[in-house]
Amino acid sequence: MTSAAATTRSATTRSAVAVGRAELLSRSARATDALSLFAEASSHLRRLLPYDASVWRVTDPVTGMMTAPVRAENLDESGCAVYWESELFTDNVNLFRDLVRAPVPVAGLRAATGGLPSRSTLHQTFLRPRGLDDELRAVLRVGDRPQGHISLFRAQGRAAFDAGDIKLIASLLTPLARRLRSFAEPAPHPLPDASHGPGLLLFGAQGQLLSVNDDAGTYLENLPEGPAVPSPGGIRVPSWIQATAMKARAIAQERDRGQARARVRDRAGRWLVCHASCLRDADGGLGASAVVIEPAKTSEIVPLVVDAYELTDRETEVTQYLARGLATGEIAARLHLSPHTVRDHIKATFEKVGVSTRGELVGKLFTEYYAPHAERNTTRVRRD
Incomplete structure (x- = not known):
């Protein structure tokens, strides 16, 4: 191919990407909620930047914790605890808590490890067992406030995510984050309070559900759809609640910092707060992680609405x-x-x-x- 032909082909590719990007943002701007936003964005992005699996998450803009809703594509529910254990309890690369403060909050795993992804515990425990070989992760943020996370995965045998992929994702982050943030605006009409008390869930060291009270069961039934972890008794625990419990344990072990706290709207539009702490046994050792779900106080929600x-x-x-x-x-x-x-x-x-x-x-x-x-x-x- 001559240099002129190569230049023409490159220009054509750039033009197609620009058109595809504009269409993605246009369709995403018309989304009515986070899940439809994720679905539209992923459908169009996959044509511009091929990937084999993905996870799209809403985050609490104050604490950076994953919350609901979450959209997972081509991934089963068995790996949630493994993924967050790698994120919270091991020395790893491209941690979300570091990306949120990075000048460009996008990074590829293979690129960050110099082409040796097996150096990463995430690759060893999560990617490789699922036939995956690279992750491109990004933080959707406005200013210094994270509104969501994206994880894109490529299967073994595919090329690594490159600088062009990172540039494309980086150009989408703020517009998508602004749209996500707008969903915090108040509902058109006041909603009645929930008629039950705080929900309580206890989790073990590996993120397994140990016990739950009846009020928690009611809250779980009314949370937005998304990946969930099956538990004894048929209770499905949203992956973000399990991650909140694991975050509390990581903080107690001084492996992580911040707050194990996230705000979320239920299906009726009511704001809830989910917060966790790690209990201690009588001998002072770390015990179960306790997660409490309860209606959010006005003081916790107004900042989100104002930000929206x-x-x-x-x-x-x-x-x-x-x-x-x-x-x-x-x-x-x-x-x-x-x-x-x-x-x-x-x-x-x-x-x-x-x-x-x-x-x-x-x-x-x-x-x-x-x-x-x-x-x-x-x-x-x-x-x-």
Whole structure:
């Protein structure tokens, strides 16, 4: 092939990739939820960048923990614990906690190990037994906040993910992360609180479910679909809950840092918080990991909603004062700003949230979470 022909072919390839990328982002922008976003993105991405299996995950933007929903393609459910054990308890490459802070949060396993992936415990325990030979993983993030993870896998015999693959994935991360983040916006109507108490699950050292209370069973039935781990008694535990339990153990062993805590919406749209800690036996040794699922407090959810509307720190401060009923002059005095500047922040916030009055703003950001609690604690009387 002549150099001119090679140049023409390369230009044609780049053009096809650009068209495919634009179509992927266009279809993803119309997705109505995280799972449909993942399905659209994966369907189009596979044509641009071939792979044999994948996992698409939502993450808690504050803690970076995997949460729901999760979409797994061409992978069975037997390897979830193995995957996260490698991530949390071994010295490995391309850890998600490191990628989230990297200038380019995308990396290939074979490239990172100098073409010797067997140096990685992930390759030894997870990839090779499943006929896989490389993983390209990426963090979907906006600024420094992770909104999701992607893991793409290639089978043995295929070429390794290369610099071109990394460049393509890197160009998709922020638009997809912004779309994921938008799903944290409030539901159109306030939702009633769940009628049951906290759910409790206990996990052993290898991530196996030991026991569960009835309330936890109810929560599990109403969580979004996704990969789950079969347990005795027919209970299917979502892989992200098992990973939360394993994270708690890793923190207790000082193998990891951060919080074993994640927020998730159930199928009805209610926000829940899932948090875990590692218990200690009477002799001081590490015991089971306890995972608690319960309704999320307003203070935990409002930051996610505010982030979904892309409010700046200053706009968030102004909004919080508006929610407390402060006038423009009072807000200006507290923030050491001019009243004109405060009005500019209020105007910008109105435009982002899509409201025109202070009452609408506070209602849209806060009412979904305050209303059920306030109603439950209100006594209504009629007097003639």
